[in-house]
Amino acid sequence: MDFDLMLNSFPKLLNATLITLKLLxxxxxxxxxxxxxxxxxxxxKNIFINxxxxxxxYLFRGTPLLVQIFIIYFGLGQIEFLRxxxxxxxxxEPYWCAIIAFSxxxxxxxxxxxxxxxxxxxxxxxxxxxxLGLSNKIIFFKIQIPxxxxxxxxAYGNEIILMLKGTSxxxxxxxxxxxGVAKYIISTTFKPVEVFIVAGSIYxxxxxxxxxxxxxxxxxxxx
Amino acid sequence: xxxLSFGNxxxxxxxxxxxxxxxxxxxxxxxxxxxxxxIFTPLKLSKIRxxxxxxxxxxxxxxxxxxLLVIYLFFFGGSGAVMFVASIFGYNEYxxxxxxxxxxxxxxxxxGAYSTEVFRGAIQSIDKGQFEASQVLGxxxxxxxxxxxxxxxxxxxxxxxxxxxxxxxxDTSLISVTGLVEIMRQxxxxxxSTRDPLFFYSFAAxxxxxxxxxxxxxxxxxxxKYNRGF
Numbered sequence: 426m427d428f429d430l431m432l433n434s435f436p437k438l439l440n441a442t443l444i445t446l447k448l449l450x451x452x453x454x455x456x457x458x459x460x461x462x463x464x465x466x467x468x469x470k471n472i473f474i475n476x477x478x479x480x481x482x483y484l485f486r487g488t489p490l491l492v493q494i495f496i497i498y499f500g501l502g503q504i505e506f507l508r509x510x511x512x513x514x515x516x517x518e519p520y521w522c523a524i525i526a527f528s529x530x531x532x533x534x535x536x537x538x539x540x541x542x543x544x545x546x547x548x549x550x551x552x553x554x555x556x557l558g559l560s561n562k563i564i565f566f567k568i569q570i571p572x573x574x575x576x577x578x579x580a581y582g583n584e585i586i587l588m589l590k591g592t593s594x595x596x597x598x599x600x601x602x603x604x605g606v607a608k609y610i611i612s613t614t615f616k617p618v619e620v621f622i623v624a625g626s627i628y629x630x631x632x633x634x635x636x637x638x639x640x641x642x643x644x645x646x647x648x
Numbered sequence: 649x650x651x652l653s654f655g656n657x658x659x660x661x662x663x664x665x666x667x668x669x670x671x672x673x674x675x676x677x678x679x680x681x682x683x684x685x686x687i688f689t690p691l692k693l694s695k696i697r698x699x700x701x702x703x704x705x706x707x708x709x710x711x712x713x714x715x716l717l718v719i720y721l722f723f724f725g726g727s728g729a730v731m732f733v734a735s736i737f738g739y740n741e742y743x744x745x746x747x748x749x750x751x752x753x754x755x756x757x758x759x760g761a762y763s764t765e766v767f768r769g770a771i772q773s774i775d776k777g778q779f780e781a782s783q784v785l786g787x788x789x790x791x792x793x794x795x796x797x798x799x800x801x802x803x804x805x806x807x808x809x810x811x812x813x814x815x816x817x818x819d820t821s822l823i824s825v826t827g828l829v830e831i832m833r834q835x836x837x838x839x840x841s842t843r844d845p846l847f848f849y850s851f852a853a854x855x856x857x858x859x860x861x862x863x864x865x866x867x868x869x870x871x872x873k874y875n876r877g878f
Contacts, residue, residue: 487860488853489821491832496853499839500846586712593714597825604716617725625713632712 431619434610438624441606448592452527460535467540485533490591493530498522498598523595531588542576543569575646582639586632659838666834667855673752674817680756685763692768710761715819722754723826751823759816770805803874810867814860831855
């Protein structure tokens, strides 16, 4: 065990954790928004909209995240039209490519979580709202959405942890996140175990925090 | 389409063998995962606290740390660990482990952590009466496990195991960082030499979709088979 190396690499890894957290929070926010939109589209009665939303979630859940990042980072630059458009400012940055890939990926999983939460709401709640004379809009926003949020908290907590682990793939497109820096230190010092312990503990600590935050929210919003 | 032709002019045959490689790694990893799960599930359910702690730390650490980090640990640390063990037995030459073994082991340990949780859940949801009944009948322990618990456990575990399989299948794409030529690595090579990454990565995505689709069909058949009589 090389304790000096562990101590020396800790600040570097902690610094890289910031990038990991930035990637995670931004993609979760965008992904949550996408997830909501696609969950509502999934429940639409129009078969085309429905199929479109299903196709989106099937595509992103059926393929590895690595492929998605590579398509966006290496693949999209090949399209002339995109290269000359204003979007190129965003798409040439690995940082934004990673965020786009992560957001689309977590959006697909989130849409499934929200959809199943919306579908499992007891019809009694909706009927109660109707018999009170509430409009459909109010029933949706004031009854269905709050119940669905509470229902989907445990599954969404898992999704956040999966996404935290997913951000490690940013290192494959040259970003120096926690895993990227860990790999760099490993390949320069050839001390994989020590670095793994330090980087792994940081990840475990983050997982622990997320787990407890979700537990707290579950308790707060239980009924 | 000429990019996908078989033979020397296209990448069709290379990608075909790469797909077989992905399947081979996933299957090996899944089997290694089962072995790990068979070791750790009893530890998890054991009444001895110390064994519980061992099994729990295995599943928590593996499920809380990114797969890529675990793969790097095995990739950079694997041959060192093997050489260390070999040096105890007096063998001091350099040993290189091939990428297939490192990769399947890394993914196998990850998939084992998920399988352990699935098996634990399945055993715990078997009716208590089943355990008591086989005790009353005086069945021996191995027979009790093989004939009473295992068939019921499998039925309950199949839907979740199919999720583990999908996760494992997708995780194998990460082994490409170690240089093992599976779908991702082959697409990377093809994309590099033809300068057509969009086409090859999209094709890789299609291959993964095909694999997940086919395995889902297979799992549905298995589910029907094991749900007979329920």
